[in-house]
Amino acid sequence: MTDYRSVNRANWDERAPAHAKSPDYALDRFLADPGHLSEVVRFDQPRLGDLTGLRGVHLQCHIGTDTVSLHRLGARMTGLDFSPAALAEARRLAAGTDAAVDFVEADVYDAAAVLEPGGFDLVYTGIGALCWLPDIRRWASVVAALLRPGGRLFLREGHPMLFTVDDARPDGLLTVEFPYFERPEPTVFQAPGTYVTTEETFTHNVTHEWNHGLGEVVTALLDAGFDLTMLAEHDSAPWDALPGRTERAGPGEWRLADRPWRLPQTYTLQARRRA
Known part of the structure; x- marks a missing residue:
């Protein structure tokens, strides 16, 4: 298998500065309003509960908007990502907002080696993280270790x-084409753009990705020593996942315009490490 980390890191390193400039991430609102939260965190704020004083780590934190948002809700946050370009933007955001957030450069599978094992009250993982990982069971063991x-x-x-x-498809149908279950080899995509509004052009356009079935994620966590405490499926996503077929569904969310009940687009899961 090709070195998926290098391929994917090149893709993210190139896009991180464009994401930081895009109105979709709204970094200017973070700088102007000390109470502003990312739309991703705001969506799940009722489920997050009181974070005051919790020591948290945000795995695969990208440019830090969700990390800073969790800090603003009272958590003592660390962000971890493998992209130095993304972390440069995250640190710039934290400095500009006086957010006491530490950012660490490392692959997510190495998180327990570079952070304090057993030292965290909260592990947070946001949208678009797990698809970059080839082994969901290994990820679950890292979360348990932290x-x-x-x-x-x-x-x-x-x-x-x-x-x-x-x-x-030219006929407009939505068809099941890509793997649902985790496979040994990645699905290789080549896409010249990105998921935010930008006029930038990119040269690193190949990504290696893996899907993980919902049962695989839950079972990996159970086997790693977790008890599942919540699982909610949503008919919307915080990005336009199916352009031309969606409509706005509240701040920062899109759902299918035609019979949105046909397709779950995201899910929220909570689990506790067993004592």
Whole structure:
């Protein structure tokens, strides 16, 4: 298998500065309004509960908008990502907003080696993270290693059913084309753009990605020593996952315009590490 980390890191390194400039990430609002939260965190704020004083780590934090948002809700946050370009933007955002957030450069599978094992009350993982990882069971073991007994995982992620859909057919049908279950080899995509509004052009356009079925994610966590405490599926996503077929569904969310009940687009999961 090709070195998927290098391929994917080149893709993210090139896009991170464009994401920071895009109105979709709204970094200017973070700088102007000390109460502003990312739309991703705001969507799940009722499920997050009181974070005051919790020590949290945001895995695969990208440019840090969700990390800073969790800090603003009272958590003592660390962000971890493998992209130095993304972390440069995250650190710039934290400095500009006086947010006391630490950012660490590392692959997510190495998180327990570079952070304090058992030192966190909360592990947070946001939209579009798990698809970059080839082994969901290994990820679950890393999360377990980071959390203290009784600590909590909070995950909102693209639904694996959404990631199976091919929406590029000329007849307009949505068809199940890509793997639902984790496969040994990645699905290789080549796409010149990105998911935010930008006029930038890119040269690193190949990505290696894996899907993980909902049952695979839950079972991996159970086997890693977690108890599932919440699982909610949503008919919307915080990006326009199916352009031309969606409509706005509240701040920062899109759902299918035609019979949105046909397709789950994201899910929120919470689990606690067993004592």
